[in-house]
Amino acid sequence: xxxxxxxxxxxxxxxxxxxxxxxxxxxxxLQDLGRGKTLCLLFFNSxxxxxxxxxxxxxxxxxxxxxxxxxxxxxxxxxxxxxxxDGGTAxxxxxxxxxxxxxxxxxxxxxxxxxxxxxxDYAEQVLNGFVRYAGVPILNMESATGHPLQALADxxxxxxxxxxxxxxxxxxWAPHPRALPQAVANSFVQMMRRMDVDFTVTHPPxxxxxxxxxxxxxxxxxxxxxxxxxxxxxxxNWSSYTxxxxxxxxxxxxxxxxxxxxxxxxxxxxxVRRNVxxxxxxxxxxxxxxxxxxxNRTVSAQLALAHLLETNS
Amino acid sequence: xxxxxxxxxxxxxxxxxxxxxxxxxxxxxLQDLGRGKTLCLLFFNSxxxxxxxxxxxxxxxxxxxxxxxxxxxxxxxxxxxxxxxDGGTAxxxxxxxxxxxxxxxxxxxxxxxxxxxxxxDYAEQVLNGFVRYAGVPILNMESATGHPLQALADxxxxxxxxxxxxxxxxxxWAPHPRALPQAVANSFVQMMRRMDVDFTVTHPPxxxxxxxxxxxxxxxxxxxxxxxxxxxxxxxNWSSYTxxxxxxxxxxxxxxxxxxxxxxxxxxxxxVRRNVxxxxxxxxxxxxxxxxxxxNRTVSAQLALAHLLETNS
Amino acid sequence: xxxxxxxxxxxxxxxxxxxxxxxxxxxxxLQDLGRGKTLCLLFFNSxxxxxxxxxxxxxxxxxxxxxxxxxxxxxxxxxxxxxxxDGGTAxxxxxxxxxxxxxxxxxxxxxxxxxxxxxxDYAEQVLNGFVRYAGVPILNMESATGHPLQALADxxxxxxxxxxxxxxxxxxWAPHPRALPQAVANSFVQMMRRMDVDFTVTHPPxxxxxxxxxxxxxxxxxxxxxxxxxxxxxxxNWSSYTxxxxxxxxxxxxxxxxxxxxxxxxxxxxxVRRNVxxxxxxxxxxxxxxxxxxxNRTVSAQLALAHLLETNS
Numbered sequence: 001x002x003x004x005x006x007x008x009x010x011x012x013x014x015x016x017x018x019x020x021x022x023x024x025x026x027x028x029x030l031q032d033l034g035r036g037k038t039l040c041l042l043f044f045n046s047x048x049x050x051x052x053x054x055x056x057x058x059x060x061x062x063x064x065x066x067x068x069x070x071x072x073x074x075x076x077x078x079x080x081x082x083x084x085x086d087g088g089t090a091x092x093x094x095x096x097x098x099x100x101x102x103x104x105x106x107x108x109x110x111x112x113x114x115x116x117x118x119x120x121d122y123a124e125q126v127l128n129g130f131v132r133y134a135g136v137p138i139l140n141m142e143s144a145t146g147h148p149l150q151a152l153a154d155x156x157x158x159x160x161x162x163x164x165x166x167x168x169x170x171x172x173w174a175p176h177p178r179a180l181p182q183a184v185a186n187s188f189v190q191m192m193r194r195m196d197v198d199f200t201v202t203h204p205p206x207x208x209x210x211x212x213x214x215x216x217x218x219x220x221x222x223x224x225x226x227x228x229x230x231x232x233x234x235x236x237n238w239s240s241y242t243x244x245x246x247x248x249x250x251x252x253x254x255x256x257x258x259x260x261x262x263x264x265x266x267x268x269x270x271x272v273r274r275n276v277x278x279x280x281x282x283x284x285x286x287x288x289x290x291x292x293x294x295x296n297r298t299v300s301a302q303l304a305l306a307h308l309l310e311t312n313s
Numbered sequence: 314x315x316x317x318x319x320x321x322x323x324x325x326x327x328x329x330x331x332x333x334x335x336x337x338x339x340x341x342x343l344q345d346l347g348r349g350k351t352l353c354l355l356f357f358n359s360x361x362x363x364x365x366x367x368x369x370x371x372x373x374x375x376x377x378x379x380x381x382x383x384x385x386x387x388x389x390x391x392x393x394x395x396x397x398x399d400g401g402t403a404x405x406x407x408x409x410x411x412x413x414x415x416x417x418x419x420x421x422x423x424x425x426x427x428x429x430x431x432x433x434d435y436a437e438q439v440l441n442g443f444v445r446y447a448g449v450p451i452l453n454m455e456s457a458t459g460h461p462l463q464a465l466a467d468x469x470x471x472x473x474x475x476x477x478x479x480x481x482x483x484x485x486w487a488p489h490p491r492a493l494p495q496a497v498a499n500s501f502v503q504m505m506r507r508m509d510v511d512f513t514v515t516h517p518p519x520x521x522x523x524x525x526x527x528x529x530x531x532x533x534x535x536x537x538x539x540x541x542x543x544x545x546x547x548x549x550n551w552s553s554y555t556x557x558x559x560x561x562x563x564x565x566x567x568x569x570x571x572x573x574x575x576x577x578x579x580x581x582x583x584x585v586r587r588n589v590x591x592x593x594x595x596x597x598x599x600x601x602x603x604x605x606x607x608x609n610r611t612v613s614a615q616l617a618l619a620h621l622l623e624t625n626s
Numbered sequence: 627x628x629x630x631x632x633x634x635x636x637x638x639x640x641x642x643x644x645x646x647x648x649x650x651x652x653x654x655x656l657q658d659l660g661r662g663k664t665l666c667l668l669f670f671n672s673x674x675x676x677x678x679x680x681x682x683x684x685x686x687x688x689x690x691x692x693x694x695x696x697x698x699x700x701x702x703x704x705x706x707x708x709x710x711x712d713g714g715t716a717x718x719x720x721x722x723x724x725x726x727x728x729x730x731x732x733x734x735x736x737x738x739x740x741x742x743x744x745x746x747d748y749a750e751q752v753l754n755g756f757v758r759y760a761g762v763p764i765l766n767m768e769s770a771t772g773h774p775l776q777a778l779a780d781x782x783x784x785x786x787x788x789x790x791x792x793x794x795x796x797x798x799w800a801p802h803p804r805a806l807p808q809a810v811a812n813s814f815v816q817m818m819r820r821m822d823v824d825f826t827v828t829h830p831p832x833x834x835x836x837x838x839x840x841x842x843x844x845x846x847x848x849x850x851x852x853x854x855x856x857x858x859x860x861x862x863n864w865s866s867y868t869x870x871x872x873x874x875x876x877x878x879x880x881x882x883x884x885x886x887x888x889x890x891x892x893x894x895x896x897x898v899r900r901n902v903x904x905x906x907x908x909x910x911x912x913x914x915x916x917x918x919x920x921x922n923r924t925v926s927a928q929l930a931l932a933h934l935l936e937t938n939s
Contacts, residue, residue: 274398297415
């Protein structure tokens with residue numbers, strides 16, 4: 001069974017990018033693909049863009065959609081095997097996932113990292129629990145360690161705005177008042193490694209991503225050096241992987257400014273904290289792609305859902 | 314771009330009332346008007362009537378609907394310009410509104426007055442933020458200072474039940490244990506000033522509505538005098554505008570009773586506190602229009618959405 | 627007006643079971659029955675299976691669905707007559723129900739027992755409030771004292787898996803860390819009394835169900851004796867009816883195990899606490915029907931909704 005849980009779940013990236021261009025031009029191109037099928041979106045965490053863009057994509061494909069906020073509308077799930085469930089968890093993932101799979105042809109899951117237990121987060125217990133037990137294709141709407149729908153929208157946007165055959169793309173860490181997961185950064189790196197781009201990652205010491213994510217890529221600790229000649233600058237905060245889930249650095253010098261950006265395009269997955277992560281002048285300036293990037297979330301969700309519908313039937 | 318944010322956004326009220334009669338008789342009259350378009354309803358506050366009637370109206374127009382509770386399912390928005398967002402707000406209205414506008418053809422907003430900062434409430438920062446930044450037509454589902462969907466249902470109901478060419482309509486303030494916004498009263502007054510009715514407003518001293526709302530109209534502080542000869546009595550609590558957001562009066566003598574009502578029709582937007590705002594005998598009696606008025610909320614939402622669809626295409 | 631609020635609302639059970647088999651084989655058999663009609667689902671309590679299966683059933687019948695969480699998205703309702711509503715309740719059931727009935731052709735209600743006031747719970751104030759005041763057919767999605775959609779799915783499942791003309795069915799109480807309502811047990815007993823089965827109920831002393839539920843049936847206090855020769859074992863916790871809403875017994879000896887089950891089928895409505903209510907070996911073993919039973923919730927909701935659509939038009 002094919003899922004869309006990782007950027008590696010895209011078999012042929014150039015073909016997806018081409019189809020994405022067609023869908024951007026004609027959003028109802030595949031409007032009958034999902035007819036008679038139901039997509040259930042389960043949110044364990046808050047969502048704006050993912051919630052709305054995935055629903056919109058599903059509607060454009062003719063799917064029926066059911067949305068559920070698992071925390072407030074359901075109850076706490078148990079993930080461990082063999083537990084005597086006499087505490088705060090009311091249902092095991094084995095039953096919950098299998099049951100949801102009875103009512104939906106496709107299931108989308110949003111479940112963030114807890115940032116307390118690295119092994120648990122990187123084991124992706126919620127997402128993988130649904131993969132193991134739901135019996136239907138799963139769509140990752142941002143899991144503990146990855147956000148492949150965002151990364152696909154990132155790729156579509158870079159593909160659309162590239163001005164050279166092999167643009168320079170820089171992922172630049174930024175400060176943030178709260179500890180955030182590594183999910184967006186992980187998937188962005190994994191996606192860029194598959195694109196025909198000159199890719200650089202810059203962050204302060206202590207913010208190295210998980211082993212395997214970077215492949216052979218070495219981060220550059222000097223932001224100024226990393227940004228030289230950039231065509232696209234993708235800014236994102238994440239908390240430390242090494243010193244797991246902690247904030248090691250809040251140096252405002254890492255904030256993206258118009259000076260640093262130069263004539264590169266600015267990208268961020270949103271939501272973004274103005275004048276902490278990035279200066280107003282960048283977001284409100286002519287090089288910001290944040291809104292077209294958000295718009296591409298509908299296209300990326302259509303691509304992923306179409307893939308699940310076409311390859312699992 | 315045309316929005317439906319104020320009773321003034323109705324260009325030709327008699328034509329709307331006539332179309333409302335047609336829609337009441339034939340709810341699926343415009344069932345293809347919204348085909349292929351999406352309405353996103355964003356709730357910053359609780360809702361029963363508005364939530365369900367607007368969804369129902371959208372379905373009757375063939376629109377696809379996405380509903381989101383911004384508070385519990387999203388995060389806190391920032392409205393100020395130039396802020397360093399290192400506190401409790403996670404996204405600026407500039408981004409949030411622009412993003413929502415990428416996924417929906419129409420956006421409905423419900424965002425009540427905070428009743429702490431009069432300038433902020435009357436600046437309508439949430440509603441106007443979406444107007445400025447969403448890039449799509451906005452539907453006011455009750456904002457800080459107005460509730461034009463309610464006022465349109467009020468007008469439709471008075472139009473249907475009027476027994477004379479120019480009926481006497483009285484807006485009568487009522488006590489309430491909690492401080493409530495002026496939104497419903499404001500829009501009702503603004504709507505009645507456009508109707509061919511003999512209109513009177515009665516409330517205790519200190520409850521004068523915002524400058525401009527009343528036009529040249531003078532309130533009557535003596536409820537008994539105001540109610541004489543009334544054909545329609547619209548009862549509603551609001552907190553003080555002058556002494557902003559406070560409760561100045563809880564005198565039960567202002568409660569509406571069957572004696573005071575006489576043979577006038579009783580109206581209230583609901584929810585209503587029985588035996589505080591209005592006596593059981595009125596609500597359960599033959600002159601109460603609260604349920605037909607609630608039913609007209611579907612018609613008023615259809616009229617407003619149809620207007621947005623027809624004049625913005 | 628016909629509602630589906632009790633197992634007694636099924637006029638002809640064998641005919642429903644036969645139609646259920648047809649719907650299980652062909653879920654879109656009645657796909658045009660609900661066209662142009664709207665179902666509103668109101669949740670006063672959390673839900674997973676009921677939420678999703680009822681939505682799915684509605685979609686399969688061509689109904690439009692509106693879902694609302696009454697607690698978090700609305701406000702507290704008043705049920706008493708004549709109350710002066712100056713406290714925590716903002717709207718009376720009379721208005722709330724009548725208003726919802728203006729926007730929907732069918733209304734589903736989920737409202738659990740509070741387990742504090744037995745008279746109030748067994749008076750079914752929420753469910754019956756909607757029956758009295760909504761003016762449209764009501765679907766019970768688990769009320770204070772009954773869960774007839776679950777019981778119908780139970781009947782469908784027993785009907786499908788029965789290996790003898792008159793199988794032995796045992797309802798076996800199980801321990802649980804929290805006090806749970808009697809709703810599922812009540813409806814299961816009422817349903818089994820209408821089925822052609824050899825039915826036994828076993829529970830510890832003090833857990834007798836409400837008068838009338840059991841008819842002439844006598845409970846067996848010895849679980850081992852009750853389970854002898856069982857074809858189906860339905861396991862469920864409930865709190866005491868006599869000593870209302872309390873936990874009298876948490877003896878782990880009442881947990882269902884593979885040894886006790888033998889070659890009988892295991893049933894539970896879910897969610898279930900593993901190794902408290904039932905051992906892992908049972909749930910993960912070949913005799914567990916919990917997932918097919920959950921799947922039958924879609925069929926049972928289709929049957930009930932189809933009945934409401936067909937007999938109320």
